[in-house]
Amino acid sequence: MSATEERPATGGASYEVGFEDLTEELPPTSLEVTGELPEWLSGGLVRVTPAQKDFGARSVSHWFDGAAMLHRFGISAGEVVYSNRFLDTGFRREAIASGGKSMQGFATDPCRTLFQRVQSVFRQPAADNTNVNLSRLGDEHIAMTETPLAICFDPETLATTGADTAAGALGQVTTAHPHHDPLRGELVNFTVQMGPKSRYRVYGRGGSDAQPREIATMPAQEPAYMHSFALTERYALLIENPLVVQPVRLIVGMTLKAESLISQYRWKPELGLRITALDRETGEVAGRWKCAPGFVFHTINAFDRDGEIVLDVCLYEDASIIDALTTERLLDDDATFQDTSAPRATRFELPLNGDEAISAVISDEIDFELPRINYRAHNARPYKYAYGNAASGAPFIKDIVKLDVETGEHLSWGAADHWAGEPVFVPAPDAQAEDDGVLLSVVLDAAAQRSYLLVLDARDLSELARAQAPHTVPFGFHGQFFSS
Ligand code: CO
Numbered sequence: 001m002s003a004t005e006e007r008p009a010t011g012g013a014s015y016e017v018g019f020e021d022l023t024e025e026l027p028p029t030s031l032e033v034t035g036e037l038p039e040w041l042s043g044g045l046v047r048v049t050p051a052q053k054d055f056g057a058r059s060v061s062h063w064f065d066g067a068a069m070l071h072r073f074g075i076s077a078g079e080v081v082y083s084n085r086f087l088d089t090g091f092r093r094e095a096i097a098s099g100g101k102s103m104q105g106f107a108t109d110p111c112r113t114l115f116q117r118v119q120s121v122f123r124q125p126a127a128d129n130t131n132v133n134l135s136r137l138g139d140e141h142i143a144m145t146e147t148p149l150a151i152c153f154d155p156e157t158l159a160t161t162g163a164d165t166a167a168g169a170l171g172q173v174t175t176a177h178p179h180h181d182p183l184r185g186e187l188v189n190f191t192v193q194m195g196p197k198s199r200y201r202v203y204g205r206g207g208s209d210a211q212p213r214e215i216a217t218m219p220a221q222e223p224a225y226m227h228s229f230a231l232t233e234r235y236a237l238l239i240e241n242p243l244v245v246q247p248v249r250l251i252v253g254m255t256l257k258a259e260s261l262i263s264q265y266r267w268k269p270e271l272g273l274r275i276t277a278l279d280r281e282t283g284e285v286a287g288r289w290k291c292a293p294g295f296v297f298h299t300i301n302a303f304d305r306d307g308e309i310v311l312d313v314c315l316y317e318d319a320s321i322i323d324a325l326t327t328e329r330l331l332d333d334d335a336t337f338q339d340t341s342a343p344r345a346t347r348f349e350l351p352l353n354g355d356e357a358i359s360a361v362i363s364d365e366i367d368f369e370l371p372r373i374n375y376r377a378h379n380a381r382p383y384k385y386a387y388g389n390a391a392s393g394a395p396f397i398k399d400i401v402k403l404d405v406e407t408g409e410h411l412s413w414g415a416a417d418h419w420a421g422e423p424v425f426v427p428a429p430d431a432q433a434e435d436d437g438v439l440l441s442v443v444l445d446a447a448a449q450r451s452y453l454l455v456l457d458a459r460d461l462s463e464l465a466r467a468q469a470p471h472t473v474p475f476g477f478h479g480q481f482f483s484s
Contacts, residue, residue: 014446015395015396015398015417015419015444015446017444017446017449017472018396018419018444018446018472018474018475019474019475020472020474021051021052021053021054021066021474022051022052022069022084022471022472022473022474023051023052024084024471025069025084025085025086026082026083026084026470026471027083028074028081028082028083029081029082029083029470030079030080030081031073031080031081031082031453031467031468031469031470032467032468033078033079033080033465033466033467034465034466034467035455035463035464035465035466036078036464036465037075037078037079037080037455037464037465038428038438038455038464039077039078040428040429041075041426041438041455042075042076042077042483042484043074043075043076043426043481043482043483043484044072044073044074044075044155044156044481044482044484045072045073045075045424045440045442045453045479045480045481046070046071046072046134046141046155046158046479046480046481046482047070047071047134047421047442047473047476047478047479048068048069048070048071048087048130048131048132048133048134048143048476048477048478048479049066049068049069049071049131049473049474049475049476049477050064050065050066050067050068050069050131050474050476051066051067051068051069051086051131051474052066052067052069052086052092052095053065053066053067054100055095055096055098055099055100056099056100057098057099057100064131064325065129066131066474067086067087067089067091067092067095067129067131068086068087068089068091068092068129068130068131068143068145068151069084069085069086069087069131069474070084070085070086070087070143070153070158071083071084071442071473071479072084072155072156072158073440073442073453073467073469074156076484080453080467082453082467082469082470083158084158084473085157085158085159087130087131087143087151087153087160088160089128089129089130089151089160090127090128091127091128091129092129127145127147127149128145128147128149128151128163129145130142130143130144130145130149130150130151130176131143131145131476131477132144132145132146132176132477132478133176133177133477133478133480134478134479134480135178135180135187135480136180136187136480136482137150137164137187137205137207137208138187138205138206138207138208138209138210139207139208140152140161140162140164140207140208141153141154141155141482142164142208144174144176144178145176146173146174146175146176146227147172147173147174148165148167148168148170148171148172148173148174148191149163149164149165149168150163150164150165150167151163151164152164152208155482164208166205166208166210166211166212167189167191167203167205167212169212170191170193170201170203170212170214171191171192171193171194171199171201172191172192172193172194173191173192173194173223174189174190174191174192175189175190175226175227175228175229176227176478177189177227177228177229177298177299179229179230179231179379179380180375180379181204181231181280181380182233182379182380182381183233184204184206185206186204186205186206186213187204187205187206188202188203188204188215188231188236188280189202189203190202190203190229190236190238191203192220192223192226194223194247194250195247196247196248197219198219198220198221198222198223198247199217199218199219199220200217200218200219200220200223200238201214201216201217202214202215202216202217202236202238202278202280203215214283215236215278215280215283216236216278216279216280216283216284217283218238218276218278218285222244222245222246222247222268223244223245223247224240224241224242224243224244224274225241225243225244225245225265225319226238226239226240226241226296227296227297227298228296228297228298228299229299230299230301230302230311230313230380231280231302231379231380232277232302232303232304232309232380232381233303233304233380233381234279234280234281234286234304235277235278235279235280235286235302235304235309236277236278236280237275237276237277237278237299237302237309237311238275238276238278239273239274239275239296239299239311239313240271240273240274240275240276241273241294241295241296241319242267242268242269242270242271242272242273242274242293242295243265243266243267243268243295243319244265244266244268244271245264245265245266246264249264250264267318267319269293269318270293271290271293272290272291272292272293273290273291273292273293273294273295273296273315274288274289274290274291275288275289275291275311275348275350275357276288276289277309277350277352286352287309287350287351287352287354289348289350289356289357291348291357291359292359293317293318294315294316294317294318294346295315295316295317295318295319295321296313296314296315296316297314297316297321297343297369298313298314298369298370298371299311299312299313299314299371300312300313300314300345300371300373300386300388300405301373301378301379301380301383301386301405302380303380303381303382303383305382307351307352307353308349308350308351308352309349309350309352310347310348310349310350310382311347311348311350312345312346312347312348312362312386312405313345313346313348314343314344314345314346314368314369314371314388315343315344315345315346315361316340316341316342316343317341318340318341320340320341321340321341321343323340324340342367342391343367343368343369344361344362344363344364344367344368345361345362345363345366345368345371345386345388345403345405346359346360346361346362347359347360347361347362347405362403362405362408363403363408363409363410365408365410366390366392366401366403366410366412367390367391367392368386368388368389368390368401368403369388369389369390369397370388370389370397370421370422370423370477370478371386371387371388372386372387372388372422372423372424372425372439373385373386373387373425374425374427374434374435374437375425376427377427377431377434378434383405383434384404384405384406384434384435385402385403385404385405385434385435385458386402386403386405387400387401387402387403387423387425387439387458388400388401388403388422388423389401389420389421389422389423390412392412392414396419396475397419397420397421398414398418398419398420399412399413399414399420400412400413400414400420400423400439400441400454400456400461401413402435402439402458402461411460411461412461413456413461413463417445417446417447418443418444418445418446419443419444419446419475420441420442420443420454421441421442421443421444421475421476421479422441422477422478422479423439423440423441423456424439424440424441424479424480424481425437425438425439425458426438426439426440426481433459435458435459436458436459437458438455438456438457438458438464439454439455439456439457439458439461440453440454440455440481441453441454441456442454442469442473442479443466444472444473444475449472450468450469450470450471450472451469451471451472451473452466452467452468452469453466453467453469454466455467
């Protein structure tokens with residue numbers, strides 16, 4: 001592969017509209033489609049986004065704090081239907097009832113708001129504003145955040161159907177990035193159990209009616225902030241950022257002193273980035289590596305290989321990205337992603353014989369975030385392609401990138417004033433090649449102030465079709481394609 005067409009520089013239209021509140025809920029609405037959708041593509045791309053920050057008397061000022069809304073692009077027989085609906089959460093109900101006063105305190109310090117979801121463990125309500133990611137859990141579909149309280153929804157109607165609280169007994173903090181175990185069929189995640197003897201607890205669940213099955217656990221003297229983790233067929237990999245908290249201090253600081261959670265975390269580069277491989281059969285620690293300090297939101301993939309583990313992540317030099325993601329910074333023309341270290345797709349080779357880890361940037365020509373892969377066929381297994389977003393020098397992510405993780409070669413798609421979100425890979429039926437499928441991304445056309453569903457051929461990032469939404473879909477993090 002080689003880099004594709006030269007992209008025009010960013011134009012003048014502002015992407016700020018992507019951070020504005022959306023309260024309009026639309027029933028299924030047919031969209032105009034240009035181009036040709038693959039005949040086989042049938043199902044719904046459902047994305048969850050923060051959508052409402054203003055509740056009248058008080059509003060929160062952080063992008064991450066908006067009340068969770070689902071958006072669905074239903075695709076069938078070459079046609080696209082759009083609908084959107086708020087999740088019916090305790091967070092939103094109380095925010096409406098109180099005019100936003102129930103959210104008091106979240107917005108005063110933009111830093112603390114990133115961890116509002118964690119904070120809410122200690123201060124009800126708000127633990128259920130599940131605006132980060134979606135998954136299947138057995139027959140259920142769940143929306144998640146970083147507290148172990150998921151909201152169930154109907155992937156067709158987007159109606160809220162219940163809550164899933166089973167993981168709550170395992171800890172106060174979790175990730176919104178569980179993994180489907182390709183061998184057992186379980187949904188695997190971990191929690192952080194905070195207390196005098198804090199622990200990480202990796203568990204699996206066979207379905208929404210199944211209790212968590214503990215897979216492995218390890219002590220966490222100073223628990224790290226971790227947004228995701230990785231699986232290989234044999235191991236679970238915890239990647240501890242050197243952004244850590246003393247649990248006792250955390251609980252005292254937040255409950256007695258009413259301080260924010262993030263202010264309790266400390267950047268301790270001397271700890272390095274610590275990676276631990278937990279054997280998923282025995283629960284034993286199979287390896288532990290201390291690497292140069294760095295910060296990871298998202299893992300890309302991992303797999304076992306002759307006496308070692310290969311782990312790919314989107315790696316920042318430090319945790320300054322957290323501050324860079326406050327709305328204040330995002331909307332400041334002078335403060336951009338360029339002020340902070342750009343995320344680089346980075347490969348760690350982790351020998352199981354006790355040797356040190358080796359790390360190498362996969363491509364230093366592009367930044368790379370919100371990674372996706374051909375998950376069904378390649379999660380926890382060897383793979384060649386990752387798809388993600390790049391800011392490419394713009395103040396926010398905007399382009400779609402396909403990265404060959406073996407060679408570092410890459411392709412990209414982008415257009416001036418068009419801001420693309422996470423590209424979700426959907427494999428073609430009977431696909432022979434890893435990249436035989438499409439990428440679905442919701443893109444903001446800032447000049448038109450409307451979003452559209454973009455469908456790219458994953459092989460060469462050529463555009464197959466787009467479908468114009470009736471309004472702007474607020475910027476969000478993650479979504480999933482649920483096949484019909
Ligand atoms: Co994420």
